[in-house]
Amino acid sequence: MKNLLYTGKKIKKTRARTVILEEINKIKSHPTAYEMFKIVKQRLPRVSLGTVYRNLDILSEHGLVLKLKMNDAQMHYDGRTDEHYHIQCVKCGKTEDIPLEMLNNIDTAVQDKTAYRVLYHTISFYGLCTECTEEDVTGKGNKV
Amino acid sequence: MKNLLYTGKKIKKTRARTVILEEINKIKSHPTAYEMFKIVKQRLPRVSLGTVYRNLDILSEHGLVLKLKMNDAQMHYDGRTDEHYHIQCVKCGKTEDIPLEMLNNIDTAVQDKTAYRVLYHTISFYGLCTECTEEDVTGKGNKV
DNA sequence: ACTTTAAACAGGAATCATTCTTAATTATGA
DNA sequence: TCATAATTAAGAATGATTCCTGTTTAAAGT
Numbered sequence A, B: 001m002k003n004l005l006y007t008g009k010k011i012k013k014t015r016a017r018t019v020i021l022e023e024i025n026k027i028k029s030h031p032t033a034y035e036m037f038k039i040v041k042q043r044l045p046r047v048s049l050g051t052v053y054r055n056l057d058i059l060s061e062h063g064l065v066l067k068l069k070m071n072d073a074q075m076h077y078d079g080r081t082d083e084h085y086h087i088q089c090v091k092c093g094k095t096e097d098i099p100l101e102m103l104n105n106i107d108t109a110v111q112d113k114t115a116y117r118v119l120y121h122t123i124s125f126y127g128l129c130t131e132c133t134e135e136d137v138t139g140k141g142n143k144v
Numbered sequence C: 001a002c003t004t005t006a007a008a009c010a011g012g013a014a015t016c017a018t019t020c021t022t023a024a025t026t027a028t029g030a
Numbered sequence D: 001t002c003a004t005a006a007t008t009a010a011g012a013a014t015g016a017t018t019c020c021t022g023t024t025t026a027a028a029g030t
Helices: A015-024 A033-043 A049-061 A105-113 A130-138 B015-024 B033-043 B049-061 B105-113 B130-138
Strands: A066-069 A075-078 A085-089 A095-098 A117-128 B066-069 B075-078 B085-089 B095-098 B117-128
Touching (some): B015 B049, B033 B049
Parallel strands (some): A085 A117, B085 B117
Antiparallel strands (some): A066 A075, A117 B117
8 A cells, every 4th residue: 555656657766756756645735846845855965956846747747646736826736646626725825635525517517518628627725724814813924 | 887897996097907908808718918918019009018917917906807827827817807617728728717606605615624714716627629629630739 | 287296107127936958877677 | 787768966048927217197186
């Protein structure tokens, strides 16, 4: 159950790639490339930011990582690869998974109503995480 | 029914701003800032791209335009300001409105299941528009 | 209409996330 | 072990967007 990661994929197993995948799978939230870079750098001090970007891309092309576009400037990466939805805190930018069943029927509903051949959809929720809801009282500034 | 645009808003009515708003309201699809720039330039040849960006931002802050993040690099702008969902063609990047009723209940559903105070959500559909579905046979390249 | 003045403007520089280039290193498989 | 194709570090390049500066303009009073 541990390393089903590279299983059955023609993907070269390099040092950086392995560490990136290990580390992203330890995290429940969905870091940016730069956040992953800082984490990976602790184990591979000579790793470069470009390598982290490239490997996150390769991993997502191979379905081992999800690449998420939320309402901030950077991409976020998710080690959980089954289809699911996400939420982002509008204050601190933290991005996490949502325990909501997939709405599989809306793609066909939309396809029936439009001229598009619908392939997939994304749902993103935005709100305040617990920490930021509490901080709200203190009136600190926004990040996202 | 025509110019409810500036109604009741403390927003200065400048040449560029007026033209941008008029033009975006003529369009059903959701152009990027640069596409708007090219359109506006036909009426105001000396307009600058920065002005178009700034005004689209101001207009969206005042709720006169929606700013959309889809799965390409650029922001898209929507003259229709009531809540609704969007679809983007994965091939040509065209972005349009979806005739699907708002799923108002999912915010509370998510709030009940998470530690977040949910404020809003977005749903984006991706697929192939009619033109690109047809072109598919001819095997032309992807843009988005 | 004329004046004032804060906001908006054009043009171009700056920023920031991401991608690309290149020469050196490394994983894979014969 | 060797060949070689992929990967890497470092930094340059790119592209969307924002910011800066000196000039212009819209809004609100005279």
